[in-house]
Amino acid sequence: xxxxxxxxxxxxxxxxxxxxxxxxxxxxxxxxxxxxxxxxxxxxxxxxxxxxxxxxxxxxxxxxxxxxxxxxxxxxxxxxxxxxxxxxxxxxxxxxxxxxxxxxxxxxxxxxxxxxxxxxxxxxxxxxxxxxxxxxxxxxxxxxxxxxxxxxxxxxxxxxxxxxxxxxxxxxxxxxxxxxxxxxxxxxxxxxxxxxxxxxxxxxxxxxxxxxxxxxxxxxxxxxxxxxxxxxxxxxxxxxxxxxxxxxxxxxxxxxxxxxxxxxxxxxxxxxxxxxxxxxxxxxxxxxxxxxxxxxxxxxxxxxx
Numbered sequence: 001x002x003x004x005x006x007x008x009x010x011x012x013x014x015x016x017x018x019x020x021x022x023x024x025x026x027x028x029x030x031x032x033x034x035x036x037x038x039x040x041x042x043x044x045x046x047x048x049x050x051x052x053x054x055x056x057x058x059x060x061x062x063x064x065x066x067x068x069x070x071x072x073x074x075x076x077x078x079x080x081x082x083x084x085x086x087x088x089x090x091x092x093x094x095x096x097x098x099x100x101x102x103x104x105x106x107x108x109x110x111x112x113x114x115x116x117x118x119x120x121x122x123x124x125x126x127x128x129x130x131x132x133x134x135x136x137x138x139x140x141x142x143x144x145x146x147x148x149x150x151x152x153x154x155x156x157x158x159x160x161x162x163x164x165x166x167x168x169x170x171x172x173x174x175x176x177x178x179x180x181x182x183x184x185x186x187x188x189x190x191x192x193x194x195x196x197x198x199x200x201x202x203x204x205x206x207x208x209x210x211x212x213x214x215x216x217x218x219x220x221x222x223x224x225x226x227x228x229x230x231x232x233x234x235x236x237x238x239x240x241x242x243x244x245x246x247x248x249x250x251x252x253x254x255x256x257x258x259x260x261x262x263x264x265x266x267x268x269x270x271x272x273x274x275x276x277x278x279x280x281x282x283x284x285x286x287x288x289x290x291x292x293x294x295x296x297x298x299x300x301x302x303x304x305x
């Protein structure tokens with residue numbers, strides 16, 4: 001088999017379809033007895049020139065099984081930039097399986113060129129296309145990605161909105177003039193959206209935190225809870241100062257959110273010069289609500305282990 005492969009590679013002749021099928025079967029076989037065939041076959045397929053193998057691999061995405069899908073993604077990973085042309089063609093395929101798989105693979109490879117090509121599809125009529133693009137745009141981490149993610153946040157389909165918010169949470173955002181969509185999301189009726197917004201707030205810079213603090217008094221109680229979770233989880237001292245100064249005015253639910261966020265922060269490896277948290281014993285002395293006193297005692301016991 002190796003001799004045949006070398007001949008095909010050196011001669012530049014297109015490989016026989018039956019031979020490619022044989023390799024692909026070995027690359028995607030799932031039986032335990034034959035798993036050792038997976039990697040060599042994937043390497044062989046990945047080593048073919050793209051003009052010989054690209055269209056074959058892309059077309060295999062249509063109606064493939066989960067095992068075959070995984071194998072195809074792994075093969076394209078091994079091809080690296082040599083698979084770009086085929087994947088770009090796949091992005092514009094009329095076959096939805098191929099289009100979605102090409103978007104997914106672009107994200108798995110983390111190829112910024114391919115992901116930038118996906119941006120042309122953010123207005124696609126199929127929500128799955130928009131959702132998959134929203135899922136990977138954080139990899140670009142630039143102003144174009146930010147603009148399109150904010151656009152997708154306003155999508156009418158919840159899945160698209162959620163993936164866009166998760167991507168925004170991963171890259172962190174400057175608020176600047178983006179407050180309208182931010183307020184809309186922080187006041188969303190869906191708890192998952194509000195939780196994701198809290199994650200975004202936890203990564204804001206000082207300018208963003210200042211704007212959030214200005215917004216805070218005008219929010220409803222549920223939205224305030226999300227903001228409190230985000231600010232309490234933000235390691236910047238300006239955020240922690242607001243939480244500590246406001247702690248006495250919080251209701252038990254809000255204080256519980258603060259304690260949980262602080263507990264998570266204290267468990268992480270955070271530069272102590274960036275954040276100063278009050279001592280748990282001091283918080284316990286100041287807390288008056290019995291269930292929260294019990295929770296604080298639990299935290300103290302955990303930290304003493």
